[in-house]
Amino acid sequence: xxxxxxxxxxxxxxxxxxxxxxxxxxxxxxxxxxxxxxxxxxxxxxxxxxxxxxxxxxxxxxxxxxxxxxxxxxxxxxxxxxxxxxxxxxxxxxxxxxxxxxxxxxxxxxxxxxxxxxxxxxxxxxxxxxxxxxxxxxxxxxxxxxxxxxxxxxxxxxxxxxxxxxxxxxxxxxxxxxxxxxxxxxxxxxxxxxxxxxxxxxxxxxxxxxxxxxxxxxxxxxxxxxxxxxxxxxxxxxxxxxxxxxxxxxxxxxxxxxxxxxxxxxxxxxxxxxxxxxxxxxxxxxxxxxxxxxxxxxxxxxxxxxxxxxxxxxxxxxxxxxxxxxxxxxxxxxxxxxxxxxxxxxxxxxxxxxxxxxxxxxxxxxxxxxxxxxxxxxxxxxxxxxxxxxxxxxxxxxxxxxx
Amino acid sequence: xxxxxxxxxxxxxxxxxxxxxxxxxxxxxxxxxxxxxxxxxxxxxxxxxxxxxxxxxxxxxxxxxxxxxxxxxxxxxxxxxxxxxxxxxxxxxxxxxxxxxxxxxxxxxxxxxxxxxxxxxxxxxxxxxxxxxxxxxxxxxxxxxxxxxxxxxxxxxxxxxxxxxxxxxxxxxxxxxxxxxxxxxxxxxxxxxxxxxxxxxxxxxxxxxxxxxxxxxxxxxxxxxxxxxxxxxxxxxxxxxxxxxxxxxxxxxxxxxxxxxxxxxxxxxxxxxxxxxxxxxxxxxxxxxxxxxxxxxxxxxxxxxxxxxxxxxxxxxxxxxxxxxxxxxxxxxxxxxxxxxxxxxxxxxxxxxxxxxxxxxxxxxxxxxxxxxxxxxxxxxxxxxxxxxxxxxxxxxxxxxxxxxxxxx
Numbered sequence: 173x174x175x176x177x178x179x180x181x182x183x184x185x186x187x188x189x190x191x192x193x194x195x196x197x198x199x200x201x202x203x204x205x206x207x208x209x210x211x212x213x214x215x216x217x218x219x220x221x222x223x224x225x226x227x228x229x230x231x232x233x234x235x236x237x238x239x240x241x242x243x244x245x246x247x248x249x250x251x252x253x254x255x256x257x258x259x260x261x262x263x264x265x266x267x268x269x270x271x272x273x274x275x276x277x278x279x280x281x282x283x284x285x286x287x288x289x290x291x292x293x294x295x296x297x298x299x300x301x302x303x304x305x306x307x308x309x310x311x312x313x314x315x316x317x318x319x320x321x322x323x324x325x326x327x328x329x330x331x332x333x334x335x336x337x338x339x340x341x342x343x344x345x346x347x348x349x350x351x352x353x354x355x356x357x358x359x360x361x362x363x364x365x366x367x368x369x370x371x372x373x374x375x376x377x378x379x380x381x382x383x384x385x386x387x388x389x390x391x392x393x394x395x396x397x398x399x400x401x402x403x404x405x406x407x408x409x410x411x412x413x414x415x416x417x418x419x420x421x422x423x424x425x426x427x428x429x430x431x432x433x434x435x436x437x438x439x440x441x442x443x444x445x446x447x448x449x450x451x452x453x454x455x456x457x458x459x460x461x462x463x464x465x466x467x468x469x470x471x472x473x474x475x476x477x478x479x480x481x482x483x484x485x486x487x488x489x490x491x492x493x494x495x496x497x498x499x500x501x502x503x504x505x506x507x508x509x510x511x512x513x514x515x516x517x518x519x520x521x522x523x524x525x526x527x528x529x530x531x532x533x534x535x536x537x538x539x540x541x542x543x544x545x546x547x548x549x550x551x552x553x554x555x556x557x558x559x560x561x562x563x564x565x566x567x568x569x570x571x572x573x574x575x
Numbered sequence: 576x577x578x579x580x581x582x583x584x585x586x587x588x589x590x591x592x593x594x595x596x597x598x599x600x601x602x603x604x605x606x607x608x609x610x611x612x613x614x615x616x617x618x619x620x621x622x623x624x625x626x627x628x629x630x631x632x633x634x635x636x637x638x639x640x641x642x643x644x645x646x647x648x649x650x651x652x653x654x655x656x657x658x659x660x661x662x663x664x665x666x667x668x669x670x671x672x673x674x675x676x677x678x679x680x681x682x683x684x685x686x687x688x689x690x691x692x693x694x695x696x697x698x699x700x701x702x703x704x705x706x707x708x709x710x711x712x713x714x715x716x717x718x719x720x721x722x723x724x725x726x727x728x729x730x731x732x733x734x735x736x737x738x739x740x741x742x743x744x745x746x747x748x749x750x751x752x753x754x755x756x757x758x759x760x761x762x763x764x765x766x767x768x769x770x771x772x773x774x775x776x777x778x779x780x781x782x783x784x785x786x787x788x789x790x791x792x793x794x795x796x797x798x799x800x801x802x803x804x805x806x807x808x809x810x811x812x813x814x815x816x817x818x819x820x821x822x823x824x825x826x827x828x829x830x831x832x833x834x835x836x837x838x839x840x841x842x843x844x845x846x847x848x849x850x851x852x853x854x855x856x857x858x859x860x861x862x863x864x865x866x867x868x869x870x871x872x873x874x875x876x877x878x879x880x881x882x883x884x885x886x887x888x889x890x891x892x893x894x895x896x897x898x899x900x901x902x903x904x905x906x907x908x909x910x911x912x913x914x915x916x917x918x919x920x921x922x923x924x925x926x927x928x929x930x931x932x933x934x935x936x937x938x939x940x941x942x943x944x945x946x947x948x949x950x951x952x953x954x955x956x957x958x959x960x961x962x963x964x965x966x967x968x969x970x971x972x973x974x975x976x977x978x979x980x981x982x983x984x
Contacts, residue, residue, distance in 0.1 A: 194919065219983075220641075
């Protein structure tokens with residue numbers, strides 16, 4: 173070590189090594205300062221978003237950017253492929269069916285996309301048969317009212333909106349310029365948010381709302397099923413005609429969700445007897461399934477079924493829990509006094525007072541069950557399956573129905 | 576200042592020596608002048624805070640604050656109002672009294688310097704005969720404020736920052752003081768106005784180009800002033816990446832704004848001192864101080880304004896250089912900072928003082944040597960500035976860009 177250091181100390185470069193930092197400093201000042209000064213006299217690279225731009229910012233971003241979704245209702249076949257593809261239920265389509273004569277077969281009461289929830293995955297764009305749903309380059313979602321983030325593509329005044337019927341063999345569809353529709357919908361955001369409804373108004377709205385009632389304008393699938401079944405019986409031997417009848421039971425969007433290229437393919441396969449499943453028409457949903465089943469059953473039996481007795485099945489369906497349960501002695505609810513029952517029920521809950529049951533705490537939910545006749549025993553989320561089993565055991569003396 | 580007040584009293588028909596209200600006039604004038612000076616300091620510091628952000632932004636190819644007022648100029652007003660309205664927090668564990676009083680020590684040490692900083696030919700609060708000595712003494716008060724704030728915050732970051740700052744300021748006082756001795760030696764006076772008057776309006780009459788040692792002394796002074804003002808690359812006391820914010824970590828609201836007012840106000844002080852000591856201060860080219868004194872009437876006012884403008888222009892150039900340095904250089908390490916001070920600046924400043932002593936004897940014996948040296952150094956300085964400007968233009972052109980200072984404001 174000493175041998176190595178000693179010659180270095182005496183090296184002729186001692187002066188050089190002392191002045192080297194000074195020379196380096198001067199050099200780096202010269203270079204560095206001239207570079208920073210040169211940037212001082214150039215145009216800054218950053219742009220002054222949003223108001224001092226030479227072109228709107230949505231035109232400066234790439235064409236395949238995934239911004240807000242847009243649906244061109246003029247070429248939407250109402251196949252609901254996008255609704256089914258959406259992993260987080262952002263798209264909501266309400267379908268109203270017609271008989272195809274007095275009104276179109278498929279109508280959309282509602283086509284809403286909640287872009288406040290949308291995660292811009294693009295899975296809805298891929299299955300769309302006509303390219304009606306697309307990502308735009310719009311992305312500025314600041315709004316005064318959260319509800320404004322739901323884009324309503326069917327204008328409430330124009331509902332129900334008839335679905336687009338794809339002409340056979342067409343491959344290109346006329347689409348309005350991308351972004352125009354969504355931009356117009358977003359313009360409505362500038363309006364001040366609607367005032368909160370008063371309690372009286374909410375009560376009024378609740379009265380008006382027809383929860384669960386079938387739409388008056390809607391189609392009665394059972395009646396139509398019987399009609400089609402009668403027709404099908406007439407043309408039983410004529411496969412092409414039978415196919416036409418079967419196709420009428422389908423949604424007619426040619427979405428291809430069934431695995432066949434279009435509605436013709438699926439209905440033809442059924443008519444030829446190659447296909448026995450009636451569940452494949454996704455846009456038609458339960459209605460199409462019911463109609464197809466009616467037709468197939470009548471083809472087999474040769475008899476068109478009469479109108480079902482709607483009241484026959486009802487009493488059993490009213491209390492499915494009671495129907496499925498196997499009673500094991502009278503439940504505690506009938507043997508104990510209310511005070512004792514209250515204690516037992518409270519014991520059965522998780523006791524976290526989480527409020528998930530929509531009561532303020534466990535005490536509230538217990539009182540609801542014991543004193544106020546609350547029938548719903550499934551609400552204790554933290555207690556889970558355990559609490560559920562206990563509550564059913566206590567109140568009804570049965571096992572809980574499977575979820 | 577006193578002479579000016581006496582002449583006012585005499586004009587009003589009283590004898591200042593016997594008039595009973597003389598002392599009250601003095602007191603009122605002191606109040607008015609200190610109000611004006613402190614406001615000048617506060618407002619320039621505020622404007623510098625805006626200017627620094629715009630300069631920093633352009634050097635980083637950004638735009639910077641440009642929304643409040645024309646070009647964002649009123650940004651500093653908005654910031655000042657915000658800071659004044661914010662809650663003034665005092666940590667529970669802090670030494671309450673010292674914590675509250677520390678910013679005022681900073682402010683006092685800072686504001687006192689303005690007493691003998693010249694602004695123009697006649698505009699100076701007090702032209703002391705020990706001006707430079709006074710400035711060096713008073714700036715030391717800032718160290719007291721920094722140590723006080725660091726200690727009383729009872730936070731390790733604050734204390735680290737304060738200790739670093741003390742070490743730094745005490746170390747760099749020595750080269751700064753020695754470097755300032757060189758113009759003092761050349762002028763033969765400690766008075767700031769006296770030093771300016773001993774120089775001239777033309778560059779070759781400035782002390783910076785007087786001899787090689789004076790040029791080096793200017794560089795030493797500038798580096799030391801950066802270090803004393805805690806400016807990058809010597810911002811170790813408030814190194815964000817290491818110490819959160821250094822000695823002012825625990826401060827908020829108005830007290831915090833005092834620290835920053837002092838930091839930005841210090842930029843004016845170090846730059847004004849540089850132009851006073853080395854760059855001829857307010858001297859108008861072609862107008863000797865004796866001529867200037869003799870001027871009367873409108874011409875005198877015009878010359879006074881011109882001298883004020885010249886001084887402000889020179890000072891603002893240095894302020895810009897200080898900002899420019901901040902956005903060019905990274906922070907140096909503590910050991911590098913100490914190395915630089917004790918191994919390079921201190922020996923060089925001492926050697927410079929010796930050299931200037933000898934040089935003055937030589938020039939006294941043969942004045943033409945002094946003239947040749949001054950002209951030669953001025954030419955070298957002009958050449959350096961030109962080469963630097965060309966280099967900067969080359970940097971712009973090499974990237975295919977063009978000179979553009981006016982767009983995207």
